Amino acid sequence: MAYKSQAGGIEKNGSLSSIFYCKSDLKEGSLQWAKDPPNGQVLMVLSMDNNCSASSFDMELCAEKLKSLGVQQVAADEWRRLIQEAILKPEVRRYMFYNSRAFQIAIAVIFYMSLWTNIYSTVQLCSFGRYWEASVLVTLAAVAITVVVILVLDRRQRKINMNTDVRLAAVNEFFIKHSLILGITDVLDGPHSILQLWFVHFSPERCLQSLSAHLEELRQTRESGLRHSLDQLCVVMEAAVQPEPAVEEASCEESPLLSNGVNFKKEPMMCNQLLRLIPEGPPEVMAQQLLVIFSGCYVRLLVSGRLPPTTAAGHVEPSSVPCLCQFIQSAALSTQQCCLPGR
Known part of the structure; x- marks a missing residue:
């Protein structure tokens, strides 16, 4: 499948589209912005087929459009490396495939069929299981339970995801300096799971000021509640346990004269550690960190x-659409948060 993009317009293929709000300067042969786009305006969409391991985003097209946005070419290696490490690693792409809509639909169908079979076989053991009404009740029960499971999964998708959204924090930390924030989604195009990388215009100055003032107010009114909310924004990381140095060396008389030639390599012991995403600091620093971490989810x-x-x-x-600082205030600065599992 090919997904093409052209400056100055929108070209669609199925349900996918690439959007660029710019105009061509025929005299200079360059691309210029017609006007400063508003916050939340989609500027560019890159698409790739996640079913094909050899496919990737069109980085050359991306570099050309980013150059027209003012992101200098000298920084191309940096943002390419950040995108590669964030979402193009094989293990990350496998995670996104197993959490894609195509895979969830397949799991929902398998879950419904398995649930219906188990409930029906159980009902057959009862005396009323031979009537046709029992089949209708089994079908309704299986449908209801499947719908509840789908709604739970959909509600989970509305929360921040460690393996996708937070992995884009380093990318957004780079692009937010150029009034851009990135996010990734997946769409179902027939049997294909398509990943889309969205570039959205967002100037963080006003959100940064508003969020900093809100954090300062929370510090003065309910500091313990604020710290509790921020402490929930953490990841579980695996760290190697450093072995303690030996107290005494073996004496020369007890050591073997000849080595047996076998070198046993002990695997390092691992332990789980909690890493806070928002460390304690000035309100401006904490607000900046919150903007970067929640940009991908937003x-x-x-x-x-x-x-x-x-x-x-x-x-x-x-x-009617909340801005980034409003979204953070409602989603992060509350007590109903949970730790994010590391990966």
Whole structure:
């Protein structure tokens, strides 16, 4: 499958599209922005087939468009390396495939069939299991339970994901300096699972000021609650345990004269450690870290239309969509959070 993109317009293939809000300067032969896009405006979408391990994002096209955005060519190696380490590693792509919509639909069908078979075989052991009404009740029960499972999975997809959203933190830390934030989604195109990397325009200045002021207010009013909320934003990391040095060396008389030639390599002992994503510091530093960490999740929910509506005006257009700082205040600065499993 090929997915093409052209400057100055939108070219669609199925349900996918690549969007660029720019115009061509015929005199200079370059691309220039017609106007400064508003916050939350999608500027570019890169697509790739996740079913094919050899496919990848079109980095050359991406570099050309980023250059027109003001991201200098000298930084191309840096952002390419960040994207490669964040989402293009084989283990990360496998995780995204197993969490894609195509795989979830397949699991839902298998779960329904297995559940229906087990309930039906159990009902047959009862006296009323021979009537046709029992089959209808079994079908309704299997459908209801499957729908509940699908809704639970969909609700889980609305939360921040360590293996995708937080992995983009290093990428967003680089691009947010150029008023860009990135997020990744997957769409189902027939039997293919398509990964889409979204580039969204977002100037962080106003959100940074608003979030810093909110953190300062929380410090003065309920510091313990703030610390509790931020402590929930943590990842579980595996770390090697350093062995303690030997107290006494073996004496020369007890050591063997000849080596047996066998070299046993002991694997290092591993232990789990909690790593806080938001360390203690000035409100501006903490706000900057929150913006970077939640940018990937925000973009994913923004482009998929899953952001909760808001009545208060934010820093994006339209005003019914919450801006990044409003999303962080409702999603992170509360007590209903959980630790994110490391990977």
